[in-house]
Amino acid sequence: MxxxxxxxxSILLGFSSIQAQLLTTAEKSDYAxxxxxxxxxxxxxxxxxxxxxxxxxTLATSVEGRNIPLFIVADPMPASPEDxxxxxxxxxxxxxxxHAGEVEGKEATQMLMRDLLKDHPRDIFRNVVLLVCxxxxxxxxxxxxxxxxTNQNGPVNGVGLRHNGQYLDLNRDAMKLESPEMRGxxxxxxxxxxxxxxxxxxxxNGSYHEEPVTFVWMMNPNGDRNLINFxxxxxxxxxxxNLLKDYNVENVFYGEFINRMNPDSGxxxxxxxxxxxxxxxxxxxxxxxxxxxxxYADFKTRVNGCYYLLKTILDYSASKKQLIKQTISSAExxxxxxxxxxxxxxxxxxxxxxxxxxxxxxxxxxxxxxPGVKGYWRYKQSDRKRTVTVDYIADYYATxxxxxxxxxLLTVPEPMVLENxxxxxxxxxxxxxxxxxxxxxxEISDLKASERLFxxxxxxxxxxxYVADTVSFDAGTYVVYTSQNLGNLAAYLFEPQSDxxxxxxxxxxxxxxxxxxxxxxxxxxxxxxxxxxxxSSPISKD
Numbered sequence: 001m002x003x004x005x006x007x008x009x010s011i012l013l014g015f016s017s018i019q020a021q022l023l024t025t026a027e028k029s030d031y032a033x034x035x036x037x038x039x040x041x042x043x044x045x046x047x048x049x050x051x052x053x054x055x056x057x058t059l060a061t062s063v064e065g066r067n068i069p070l071f072i073v074a075d076p077m078p079a080s081p082e083d084x085x086x087x088x089x090x091x092x093x094x095x096x097x098x099h100a101g102e103v104e105g106k107e108a109t110q111m112l113m114r115d116l117l118k119d120h121p122r123d124i125f126r127n128v129v130l131l132v133c134x135x136x137x138x139x140x141x142x143x144x145x146x147x148x149x150t151n152q153n154g155p156v157n158g159v160g161l162r163h164n165g166q167y168l169d170l171n172r173d174a175m176k177l178e179s180p181e182m183r184g185x186x187x188x189x190x191x192x193x194x195x196x197x198x199x200x201x202x203x204x205n206g207s208y209h210e211e212p213v214t215f216v217w218m219m220n221p222n223g224d225r226n227l228i229n230f231x232x233x234x235x236x237x238x239x240x241x242n243l244l245k246d247y248n249v250e251n252v253f254y255g256e257f258i259n260r261m262n263p264d265s266g267x268x269x270x271x272x273x274x275x276x277x278x279x280x281x282x283x284x285x286x287x288x289x290x291x292x293x294x295x296y297a298d299f300k301t302r303v304n305g306c307y308y309l310l311k312t313i314l315d316y317s318a319s320k321k322q323l324i325k326q327t328i329s330s331a332e333x334x335x336x337x338x339x340x341x342x343x344x345x346x347x348x349x350x351x352x353x354x355x356x357x358x359x360x361x362x363x364x365x366x367x368x369x370x371p372g373v374k375g376y377w378r379y380k381q382s383d384r385k386r387t388v389t390v391d392y393i394a395d396y397y398a399t400x401x402x403x404x405x406x407x408x409l410l411t412v413p414e415p416m417v418l419e420n421x422x423x424x425x426x427x428x429x430x431x432x433x434x435x436x437x438x439x440x441x442x443e444i445s446d447l448k449a450s451e452r453l454f455x456x457x458x459x460x461x462x463x464x465x466y467v468a469d470t471v472s473f474d475a476g477t478y479v480v481y482t483s484q485n486l487g488n489l490a491a492y493l494f495e496p497q498s499d500x501x502x503x504x505x506x507x508x509x510x511x512x513x514x515x516x517x518x519x520x521x522x523x524x525x526x527x528x529x530x531x532x533x534x535x536s537s538p539i540s541k542d
Contacts, residue, residue: 022047025107026107026299026300029157031155032157034157035103037142043110044071053120054072054073055077057071057072058070059133059184060181060185061184063139063166064138064142066138068136070132070133071133075125081192084129088127091193091195091196092199092314093131093193093199094109097138097160098136098202099140099203100162101140101148101149103141104302105134106134106135108201123315127319127321131193133189140161144157145159146158151205153295153297164179168455171200173275174279175280176275177420185277186423190425196317197288197289198286199215204295207257210363210364212294212302213249213250213293213309214291216254216394218289219272219353220273222283222347222492223283224285224488226331226334230327231289234323237358242315243309246315249304255267255268256268261369263386263390266355266393267360267391284485285328285332335487335488336483336485338483339406344403344405346404347401347404347495348401350399351397351399353395354396360391362390365383366384402495404491405529406483406529406530407482408526409477409478410478410479411478412524417507417508420502429480430537434472437470438470438529439468440529441467441469441523441526441527442465442496444464445520446464447463449461462496462503464496471526473526478539479534479536496525503523508525
């Protein structure tokens with residue numbers, strides 16, 4: 001009898017140990033701490049050991065040597081993305097910790113994977129293949145300190161750093177792909193798994209309000225307008241309503257008050273450039289969602305709010321997968337038909353934000369100011385609350401445009417450009433023979449670099465204009481057609497006056513200015529405007 005009792009106690013103690021392993025660091029510490037890299041790997045290893053419906057791949061290896069994990073949660077489990085070719089499920093990707101001081105998503109995604117595997121919600125598993133990277137900026141995460149993000153309301157034991165091991169902000173690297181993390185997510189997730197929906201989890205700074213969860217869709221006007229409008233008018237309002245109705249989580253679309261001292265001034269979502277990952281996803285004709293959890297809410301509230309936002313997006317994706325797929329397919333057809341219909345698209349060189357069709361209601365908390373160092377005035381939260389309904393500046397439209405060509409011709413074999421095109425997944429061909437072609441060449445009239453470094457670059461600003469010309473192109477000249485699925489992305493990279501392209505980020509500097517003299521070389525990318533395919537062959541992807 002005594003022996004049986006001892007065995008029973010051992011079983012119960014073992015069960016208790018397993019249950020303890022199934023709590024995240026945040027949960028075990030009553031939200032005083034966030035997970036280290038080792039904590040995340042130990043927690044997820046427990047899931048891998050206990051469940052068959054989760055698998056791990058390596059997304060990338062950081063500069064400090066950490067293997068960044070990607071988890072696939074699915075039933076049935078695909079052995080590779082190729083298994084999904086005739087699969088009706090929709091692929092959804094959740095990414096957390098791109099800024100390692102903004103840690104709610106890291107905890108929420110671990111909790112969500114655990115609960116999905118434990119509860120096995122039939123509608124989600126039947127309709128969704130879920131990809132999760134809970135700790136994208138692994139190197140920044142390991143610099144946890146209470147001295148980081150001191151304006152943030154917990155966790156009291158500290159968070160990591162914004163930048164990665166290269167001192168790069170990963171959420172400014174989506175176009176130039178200078179970090180192993182961003183190259184990894186583009187090559188191993190966007191190109192391989194091709195998620196229809198991506199959510200990138202952050203923490204806010206800025207205006208004061210009561211809602212603990214905010215989010216917004218991709219905004220860059222060079223993405224497909226119908227896809228942007230679908231996110232704005234259908235998907236995001238449904239997620240907003242369902243998050244409150246189903247999970248009782250107050251939420252509002254992301255932004256800041258235009259004048260922080262005056263909530264009636266309007267609400268704006270800024271930063272529409274594709275260097276930000278969510279907007280980059282829009283250029284790829286997919287749905288990108290930025291999640292920003294409210295920095296002044298307590299840590300537990302932020303984590304739980306993020307958890308239920310992700311759960312709501314999964315619920316919507318499962319129930320509306322066909323509508324999402326059809327909307328994306330329509331965007332791809334419009335690209336494929338770009339020149340077949342005789343109506344070439346325009347590229348937005350300059351753009352500005354305008355109000356969305358619907359106003360937005362925010363539970364505002366008014367701000368006060370306090371003197372700062374050297375007379376700088378800082379904001380502080382008051383105890384005055386009021387609800388406002390105001391314009392929401394989140395629609396971005398062109399104010400200056402140029403025509404998107406039938407193809408771009410690159411005349412220099414610049415390794416950085418070619419590697420970047422390959423990483424993005426853009427299809428590149430080579431001319432089979434020497435040809436004289438009527439093209440547009442860009443003549444530079446002025447070129448200035450920024451006075452201050454930004455992400456390791458003195459960014460260029462160029463003035464000039466396109467001139468019609470007939471140019472001789474050698475066999476082997478690189479050809480990039482814009483009717484491919486990533487045609488909008490290609491245009492963004494190649495257009496010389498783009499705010500996030502190769503010229504802006506110094507990829508082609510050595511080809512622009514001679515060693516002596518005050519003139520400029522021709523920009524080594526030409527535009528083929530005639531809708532006539534040239535004799536060319538795809539280059540090897542090896």
